Amino acid sequence: MILFPAIDIRNGNCVRLIQGDYDKEKVYSNSPLEMALTWEKKGAQGLHLVDLDGAKTGEATNKEIIIDIAKNVTIPVQVGGGVRSFEQVESYLSNGISRVIFGTAAIENPTLLQKAVTSYQDKIAVSIDARNGYVATNGWKNTSKIQAIDLLKELEEIGVKTIIYTDIFKDGMLQGPNFEELQVMNDASSIQVIASGGITNTNDVDTLKSMNLYGAIIGKALYDGSIFLETLLEGDKNAR
Known part of the structure; x- marks a missing residue:
């Protein structure tokens, strides 16, 4: 399971x-660049970056910072x-970004998503x-009438x-992930699932690993020191 520190x-x-x-x-x-370099130095296998301004406005507000990070880490x-256009996707992927994540646009503009996936x-x-099993959009401000499990099947x-x-x-x-929902999502399709939200300690990470998830994004627990990335990665080495 790949561990992604969140920035x-x-x-x-x-x-x-x-x-x-x-x-x-x-x-x-x-x-954010110094933070990215710190996580890389500690052994991170990948980084999960979110443009929070962009998520709210639909504009790639922090694009220059994000591309600078991609060019300075290995x-x-x-x-x-804030990914709302094909041009944004092209710009990110041509400047060192490995994967572009659709949020709101996956709901509001499925034609754009299809074009991006095809390309x-x-x-x-x-x-x-x-939120309560229903998909939220626009920086989590709005809750749609679409159930997460139904969206998953459409995406497949x-x-x-x-x-x-x-x-x-x-x-x-810091109350632990929603393991039950994650298991449902992981079992419902062939899509790789990356868990995000609520990861608090090494036990949470171990449980996620046992569920055969593709990855896990860790944020607050790393920044507040309740989890140390080096400890998690050392555990991985010892398990091999």
């Missing part, structure tokens, strides 16, 4: 939000937040952010290979 970018800073609430922000660094970088195959992923038909699944109520709360 959420807002106003040029590396921040964390609680349950996606833009009024509940904590700034951890004023240099590990894969996946990016989400770039497994370099395109979709973030399914769920389109040809999407990877999803990031977040239970919004778990995000930033």
Whole structure:
């Protein structure tokens, strides 16, 4: 299972939000690039970057910072937040980004998603952010009438290979992931599932590994020191 430290970018800073609430922000660094280099140095296998401004506005607000990170690290970088056009996808993928993540656009513009998947195959992923089982959009401000499991099946038909699944109520709360929903999503299709939200300790990570998930994104627990990336990676080595 690939472990992705999360770097959420807002106003040029590396921040964390609680349950996606833009009024509940904590700034951890004023240099997302330095943060990325730190995680790479600690052994990260990939980085998960989110343009929080972009997720809210639909514009690639922090694009320059994100591309700068991709050009200065040697590990894969996946990016989400504000991806609303094919030009944005092309721009990211031609500037060192390994995978581009659709969120709101996957719901509101399935034609765009289909075009991107047809052109770039497994370099395109979709973030399914769920609130009580229903998909949330526009930086989690709105909740749709689409159930997460139904969207998953639609994505499989389109040809999407990877999803990031977040239970919004778990995000930033350090209360553990929604293991039950993650298992349902993982069992329901052939799509690779990356878990996000609520990961609190090494036991959570071990449980996710036992579920045969493709990856896990860790945010607040890393930044607050309740999990150390080196410890998790050392555990991986010892298990081999």
